[in-house]
Amino acid sequence: VLRNFAIVVVGVFLGLQVSAQQAPALPTPPPASLPEGAPTPASYGNLPAVFTSTCAPCHGSDLAGGRGPSLFAASLLAASSDEVLRQTIRDGRIDAGMPAFKDQLSDEAISRLVAYLRIRGGQLKGSASFLPDPNGQVVTSRKQKFRIEVVAANLDTPWGEVFLPDGRMLVTERPGRLRIIDRNGKLLPDPVQNTPLTWSRQDGGYFDIALHPDYRHNGWIYLSFSEVAPGLVAPAADDPAAPRALLGPAPPTMTRLVRGRLSASNEWIDQQDIFRAPVDLYKTNVIHYGSRFLFDGRGHLFWSLGDRGDKSNAQNLATPLGKIHRTNDDGSVPRDNPFVKTPGVVPSIWSYGHRNPEGLAFDPRTGLLWESEHGPLGGDEINIVEKGRNYGWGRVSMGLEPGISEQHGKGMEDPIAYYSPSIGPSGMSFYTVNRYPGWKNSLFLAELAGQRLLRYEIKSRAIRSEETVLQGFGRTRAVITGPDGYLYILLMNSQTIGSAPGMVIRLMPEK
Ligand code: HEC
Numbered sequence: 268v269l270r271n272f273a274i275v276v277v278g279v280f281l282g283l284q285v286s287a288q289q290a291p292a293l294p295t296p297p298p299a300s301l302p303e304g305a306p307t308p309a310s311y312g313n314l315p316a317v318f319t320s321t322c323a324p325c326h327g328s329d330l331a332g333g334r335g336p337s338l339f340a341a342s343l344l345a346a347s348s349d350e351v352l353r354q355t356i357r358d359g360r361i362d363a364g365m366p367a368f369k370d371q372l373s374d375e376a377i378s379r380l381v382a383y384l385r386i387r388g389g390q391l392k393g394s395a396s397f398l399p400d401p402n403g404q405v406v407t408s409r410k411q412k413f414r415i416e417v418v419a420a421n422l423d424t425p426w427g428e429v430f431l432p433d434g435r436m437l438v439t440e441r442p443g444r445l446r447i448i449d450r451n452g453k454l455l456p457d458p459v460q461n462t463p464l465t466w467s468r469q470d471g472g473y474f475d476i477a478l479h480p481d482y483r484h485n486g487w488i489y490l491s492f493s494e495v496a497p498g499l500v501a502p503a504a505d506d507p508a509a510p511r512a513l514l515g516p517a518p519p520t521m522t523r524l525v526r527g528r529l530s531a532s533n534e535w536i537d538q539q540d541i542f543r544a545p546v547d548l549y550k551t552n553v554i555h556y557g558s559r560f561l562f563d564g565r566g567h568l569f570w571s572l573g574d575r576g577d578k579s580n581a582q583n584l585a586t587p588l589g590k591i592h593r594t595n596d597d598g599s600v601p602r603d604n605p606f607v608k609t610p611g612v613v614p615s616i617w618s619y620g621h622r623n624p625e626g627l628a629f630d631p632r633t634g635l636l637w638e639s640e641h642g643p644l645g646g647d648e649i650n651i652v653e654k655g656r657n658y659g660w661g662r663v664s665m666g667l668e669p670g671i672s673e674q675h676g677k678g679m680e681d682p683i684a685y686y687s688p689s690i691g692p693s694g695m696s697f698y699t700v701n702r703y704p705g706w707k708n709s710l711f712l713a714e715l716a717g718q719r720l721l722r723y724e725i726k727s728r729a730i731r732s733e734e735t736v737l738q739g740f741g742r743t744r745a746v747i748t749g750p751d752g753y754l755y756i757l758l759m760n761s762q763t764i765g766s767a768p769g770m771v772i773r774l775m776p777e778k
Contacts, residue, residue, distance in 0.1 A: 314379060314380065314383040315383070315387075317376070317380065318380065318383060318387075321368075321371075322338065322380075323688070324644050324645055324687075324688040324689050325364075325365075325644065325689070325716075326338045327716060329391060330391050330761075331397060331718060331742075331761040332716075332761060333689065333691060333715070333716035334364065334641070334689060334691055334715075334716055335364070335365060336511070338384050338388070339384060339387055339388035339391045340388070341388065343510065344384065344385055344388045346510035347510055347512060349378075349381050351510075351512050352381045352384065353374075353377050353378060353381055355512065356368050356372070356377050356380060356381070357369045357374075357377060360511075361552075361576075362517065362551060362552035362553065362554070362576065363469050363511075363552065363553055363554060364469070364552075364554045364555075364576065366669075397718065397739050397740055397741050397760075397761055398739055398740055399741075399760060400417070401415045401417065401740040401758070401772060402415060402416065402417040402772075403415065403416075404740075405777060406736070406737065408722070408734060408736050409705075409734050410703075410705025410706060411703045411704075411705050411706055411776060412776070412777040412778070413703070413774040413775055413776050413777055414774075414775045414777050415737075415740070415772050415773075415774060415775075416772060416773050416774075416775050417770055417771075417772050418436075418448065418452050418755065418770070418771040418772060418773055419436075419438075419448045419452065419453075419454040419770060419771045420454075420768075420770040421454065421768060421770070422438060422440055422446060422454070422757075422768070422769045422770060422771070423440045423441070423442055423444070423766055423767070423768065423769065424440055424441035424442065424472070424759060424766050424767050424769055425438050425439065425440055425441075425744060425745075425757040425758075425759065425769040425770070425771065426439045426440070426441050426472070426473055426474050426475065426744055426745065426757070427439040427473070427474060427475035427476040427477075427491075427559075427694075427745060427757075428476070428745050428747055428755060428757055428771065429476050429477055429478055429488075429747070430747075430749055430750050430755075431478070431482075431529075432482065432483055432750075433450065434450040434750060435447055435448065435449055435450055436448040436749075436755070436771070437459075437476055437488070437529075438476075438757070438771060439473040439474065439475070439476050439490070439492075440458075440472075440473060440769075441467055441471075441472035441473055441474075441766065442465075442467045442472055442473070442504065442766055443462070443464070443465035443467055443472055443473050443492065443504075444458035444459075444462070444473065445458055445459040445462045445473070445476070445490070445535070446458050446459075447459065447533060448771065455533075457533070459529060459533050459534065459535050460532075460533060460534045460535065461534050461535045461536070462490070462527075462535040463490070463492060463494065463523075463525060463535070463538065464494065464495075464501060465492040465493055465494055466493060466494060466495045466501045466502070466504075466517075466518060466520050467493070467504065467505070467766075468505055468514070468517055468553045469553035469554060470493075470553055470554045470555060470556055470573075470623075471493035471520055471553050471556060472492065472493060473490070473491075473492045474490075474491040474492055474493075474522070474556065474557070474558040474559075475489075475490070475491050475558055475559050475560050476488065476489065476490050476491075477489045477560055477561065477562065479526070479562070479596060480562050480564055486528040486529070487526045487527075487528065487596070488526060488527060488528065488529060489524065489525070489526045489541065489560060489568070490524075490525055490526070490527065491522060491523065491524045491525075491557070491558040491560060491570070492522070492523060493520045493521065493522055493523070493556050494520060494521065494523050495518045495519065495520055495549075496518070496519040496520070496521070496546050496549035497543075497546065498546075499518055499519070501518065502515060502518055507766045516551065517551050517552065517553050518551065519549035519550060519551050520549055520550065520551075520553070520556075521544045521548050521549040521550065521556075521575075522542075522544070522556040522557055522558045522572055522573075523540070523542065523543050523544070524540075524541040524542040524543075524558070524560065524570060524598075525538050525539060525540055525541055526538070526539055526541055527539070539597070539598075540598065541568070541570075541594065541597070541598035542570070542587075542592070542594070542598055542615075544587060548575075548586065548587070548588065550575045550576065550577075552575065552576040554573070554575070554576045554623070555573030555574050555575050555576050555622065555623040555641075556572070556573050556575070556623075557570065557571040557572040557573045557623065557624060557625070558570065558571055558572060558573070558625075559571050559624065559625055559626055559627045559694065560627065561627040561628070561629065561636075562596070563629060563636075564629075566595060566596060567593050567594065567595065567596075567601060568593070568594050568595070568596055568598075569591060569592065569593050569617065569627055569636065569652075570591070570592050570594070571590075571591050571592075571621065571624035571625070571627060571638070572587055572588055572589065572590055572592065572621075573588065573589065573621070573622065573623035573624065573641075574588050574589035574621070574622055574623065574660065574661070575588050575589075578622070578660060578661040578668065578670075578671075579661055580661070581619060581620050581621055581622060581660040581661040582619065582620060582657070582660075582661035582662060584606060584609070584611070584612040584613065584616060584619060585611050585612065585613065586613065587613045587615065587616070589619065589620070589621050589622065589660060589661065590613070590616045590617070590618065590619045590621060591616075591617045591618045591619075591621060591624060591627075591636075591638065591652050592613075592615040592616060592617055593615060593617035594615050600614040600615050604616070604617065605617065605654045605655030606655065617652070617654060617655075618652045618653065618654070618655065618656050618657070618658060619656075619657055619658070620656075620657040620658035620659045620660045620661060620662070620679060620680075621638075621640055621658050621660055622640055622641060622642060622643070622648075622660040622664075623640060623641040624638050624639065624640040624641075625639060625640070625641065625692065625693040625694065626638060626639030626640075626692055626693055626694050626695035626712065626713070627652075627695070628695045628696045628697050628710065629697070630697055630708075630710070630725060631697060631699055631708075632708060633727060633728075635651050635653075635728065636651065636652045636653070637649065637650070637651055637652070637683075637695060637710060637725075638650045638651070638652045639692035639693065639694075639695050639712060640658075640660075640692065641689070641691065641692065642664060642665065642666035642685065642686070642687075642689060643664060643666040643667060643668035643671075644666050644667040644668065644688075644689070645665065645666035645667055645686070645687030645688050645689055646664045646665040646666020646667070646668075646685055646686075646687055646689070647666070647685060647686040647687075647689045647690050647691065647692050648665070648682035648684070648685050648686075648692075649682055649683045649684040649685070649692065649712070649730070650680065650682050650683060651680075651683055651728055653680075656680050657678055657679045657680065658679065658680050658682075659675075659676055659679035659680065659681075662676050662679065663675055663676040663679055665682065665685040665687060666685075666687055666689070683728065683729070683730060684730055684733075686717075689716050689717075690714045690715075690716055690717035690719070691714055691715030691716030691717060691742070692712055692713075692714055692715075693712075693713045693714065693715055693743070693744050693745065694712075694713045694744060694745030694746055694747075694757075695710060695711060695712045695713065695746065696710075696711055696746055696747055696748065697709070697710050697711075698710075698711060698748055698754065699748070700748060700752040701752065702751075702752040702753055702776055703754075703774075703776050706722065708724075708725070709722045709723060709724055709725075710722070710723040710724075710725050711723075711736070711746045711754065712746075713743035713744050713745050713746045713756065713757070714742075714743055715742045715743070715744065715759075716742075717738075718738060718739070718740070718741060718742050718743065718761055719735045719736075719737060719738045719743065720735070720736045720737035720738075720743050720746060720756060721733060721734065721735060721736065722734045722735075722736045737756070740758055740772075741758045741759050741760050741761045741769075742758070742759040742760075742761045742767075743756055743757065743758055743759075744757040744758075744759060744769075745757045749773065753773045753774060753775065754773060754774045755771055755772070755773050756771070756772050756773070756774070757769060757770075757771060758770050758771075758772055
């Protein structure tokens with residue numbers, strides 16, 4: 268059973284890669300070295316292959332983890348009995364994005380996999396696959412040599428970043444804090460006071476932050492986060508050290524988008540809702556909230572919502588889930604949105620068929636809206652998002668998903684590029700100034716699972732080339748251009764499960 272399943276899955280993955288016409292070549296992840304005298308992989312039989320094809324796309328193949336935690340982490344293995352591990356693999360944790368394997372893997376196969384996790388975990392212990400302190404590292408990329416400068420460290424799971432016109436920087440931390448880095452690059456010890464309450468587990472917490480294009484006059488700051496359904500009391504925050512198996516059930520949560528102002532004493536004031544979902548859309552899972560947003564410079568705000576773990580939402584125009592939305596700056600619906608005249612449709616919908624979009628960027632040369640989105644098992648996508656179009660999730664995917672057998676569909680857009688296995692694409696932005704001459708007009712993409720910063724050269728609607736600019740320093744979540752013209756990137760330690768220490772770095776050009 269085990270062998271057949273492995274062959275089928277490997278085969279499907281190879282099939283996907285071979286058919287990846289436009290998808291750029293995938294660099295191999297940094298090798299995790301085996302200690303001397305370790306048993307050779309051959310002595311495990313085909314377990315490494317099963318793991319690589321079935322588990323690694325989400326969990327990574329080293330201590331770094333990916334979409335899910337590393338299964339080789341000493342902290343996880345020490346805290347979980349074999350029985351708990353077997354049970355998780357058998358029954359999955361559907362609400363958290365961990366599929367059940369009882370129909371694909373026999374009990375014996377599952378037991379052997381657990382043994383493999385322990386053996387391999389022991390081998391990998393201590394062999395860091397990333398450099399926790401990148402400060403001062405010099406990287407020579409294809410067109411630009413640069414030095415990494417750590418601007419601020421000791422942030423917890425940074426998610427969104429923006430500069431205020433006075434040179435201060437705001438960074439969201441996923442557990443629910445808005446932090447200020449002052450003009451001198453000092454991280455203030457106290458977060459902004461009175462920001463909204465979130466409930467954070469897995470994908471949930473504080474997400475993106477942006478300024479109104481006319482911020483200088485109106486002071487509006489936009490913030491998105493996951494919250495517990497109105498009227499319910501949020502349970503206590505999870506203990507970050509607790510094994511996931513011991514955490515209590517999640518309350519119903521949903522993405523909310525607000526705007527507010529920052530007072531002179533660093534308080535969050537004047538809050539207004541831009542989007543708050545009806546109570547029946549608050550789900551007790553902790554995945555696929557979206558939520559990136561972006562102004563188009565013409566008074567519109569684009570924002571993304573994930574499918575909240577149910578792919579049928581993405582094709583259902585009566586729900587806002589699994590969509591890119593377009594509203595005015597106050598959350599009202601523009602009259603030229605594609606579905607405003609269609610009865611029963613959520614009028615803010617701009618495009619649909621999305622799974623979990625975490626990146627949005629306008630190409631200033633073409634005005635096209637580029638988007639990045641997490642696929643299921645493989646099938647991460649880069650799309651160009653256009654009015655009223657269907658991007659297929661729920662019906663078609665380049666990745667593996669039970670219930671989806673087609674990769675293309677009539678009336679559905681193919682991705683511009685896709686990635687199998689998954690890379691975990693997150694924030695993206697176009698670089699338009701001149702600090703790094705060879706990078707002008709490149710699209711940068713931050714990557715979680717693959718732990719890279721990618722640079723694309725784009726011509727109109729096509730990716731002409733792809734280059735890994737950063738790798739081996741942790742997960743990257745967002746990338747923006749600072750007022751000084753340098754790229755500012757949110758990095759996260761990848762060796763910690765769940766909430767993770769993170770930092771802001773900038774790339775300083777070197778001759
Ligand atoms: C589609 C993505 C996906 C695949 C494929 C997948 N997992 Fe998971 N897995 C997850 C996620 C996400 C979590 C975290 C769940 C949570 O937070 O409770 C997880 C959690 C786990 C846990 C519990 C970890 C903990 O912190 O307690 C184990 C054990 C596990 N997975 C084993 C496996 C094994 C073994 C395979 C391959 C047979 C596998 N998973 C395949 C997504 C996946």
